[in-house]
Amino acid sequence: MPVLDHHKAGLRDLLQTEKNTPILLQLSKSTTKHVFKTEDPSEALDVLVTQIGDTYKLLSKRSISKEILFTYLSTKDPGVTTDFTKADLITKVISYWDQCVVATIPQNTNGTVSISENKKEEDYPIHTIARKFGEWFFEIFNKDNLQLVDLWSDATLNMTIIASDGVNELECSTAAEVIEALSSAKQQFGFHFNPNLTHNGIQGRMDAYGHVVVLSCGTLHTQDTCVGVFECAFGLVRDPHLDNNWKPRHFKFLLKSAQQPPELHSLGSSETLQAALELPVPSEDLE
Template sequence: MPISETQKAGLRDLLLNEKNSPVLLQLVNSTTKNVWKTEDPEEALRLLTAHIPDIYTLLYKRAITRELLFSYWHTRQPNVATDFTKADLVAKVIQYWEQEKGTESNITSRGQAAVSVYATYKLNDENYPIHAIARKFGEWFFERFNSDSLSLVDLWTDAALHLTIVASDGINELECATAAEVLSALTSAKKQFGFHFNPNLTHAGIQGRMDAYGQVMVLCCGTLHTPKSCVGVFECAFGLLRDPYADNNWKPKKFKCLLKSELQPPGLYTLCSSKTLQAALELPVPTDDLD
């Protein structure tokens, strides 16, 4: 659904001010991939609303942070409580714009349309190429890792690992910086504790992001099992790069893993429950193919 005139007026209220105009110009640069440069906020807003298909896609851009949305919402509705998640703030801000402009009956119909668009947005979000890459990689990696068939050729030679193991007797951390050391450290930890890694391969448990260096980040979590029971959870961030000498396939270069024992592990562990991956979840989500 194209950005409506009401939403354009709301965006003007949100972004056309001394504090947020730099964010607006940053959005234009990232959206047009620096092809179109402008210092005029009005022109920048016209470009954004012309090239971005709907209001949710725009407000979910990385440059529009939770802090920016909360500050705006709190200024306009200081006595109305809200959740602090970005999804809730986006919904509240759009609802505020609609309520300011329409009649009560019109608000209801617009609100229903907004819910429908949001549901479609979330559904499409799961099908972005970067999330498909993440799911495919996660399935491949943990299948090979659990079956002890992961090999050195599956990793970049200068792969690096930061491994943290949290158990009842303390915290152990390990860092290494070659493929052989990474593979040895991961395999040793798995064998020492007898772990089987059960990744959550739904969208709630594995997603893709893009870091500042162009690496595809695969963010994944799941549960740790022994032959007798579920004994803990894990959180992993993999940095992937294409290898031109391996049919241009994605290979892991960076690993950051947390293995944590728990007396009562959850049945299904999700990214929103993760403590170590929240900053990575704020990284951008490309919507196009990663060629």
């Protein structure tokens, strides 16, 4: 996903300072495995934006510390508290940049801002559906409360588990089998699914049949330890017997162990969802 122009301006404001320029230069070198070397901060930022291609992923780099983000945010928004994780600060920094660009949108002659101009992509109805579904699904799934009535009876699952001892793949074709397979995997490894519910971690798309596809990713935990990442695609179909609400029929899961998993997995760095991210993103209400 390309870095928006106003995000690039924000990154310039954050990194092209006397204190942070050395970090910017080193980050550009490490990102290109020292193939590209420059002492020009503008060139270094261009390289980062091109190579990484995702604002959240770029800010998640280890060299951009929590302290750097907090110091920057506190100068822009005095009074911000210190009780934040790095993931929280990244989200708040990006939100600050988004708010700044909205504030600069020209007004209409009657002094109001048109809804279409003011509307951010993350507020599109299809993304709202995706976030609500993700919140609902992972909450009941982590609590082992997923029921047959929550899925279409002919629900399907394609699940791949990549661990240190090999790769396991599983396919199911009924709601009962899907729930059993998901629950067994979670219980076998003691997983807790921590979804990234920001716009960088869960989004909606529309497939060729007019169905909503929810793309989601996050980290896998056992007790207090992060042990890997997950990537999911859910195919939702309206249920006329359930107030025409969206209901999951297709599930695709990747569970992958990692010795040094990221603090917060994002769609931009996913391995299995890139093709699905190219599907259409309607901005209007879904009929």
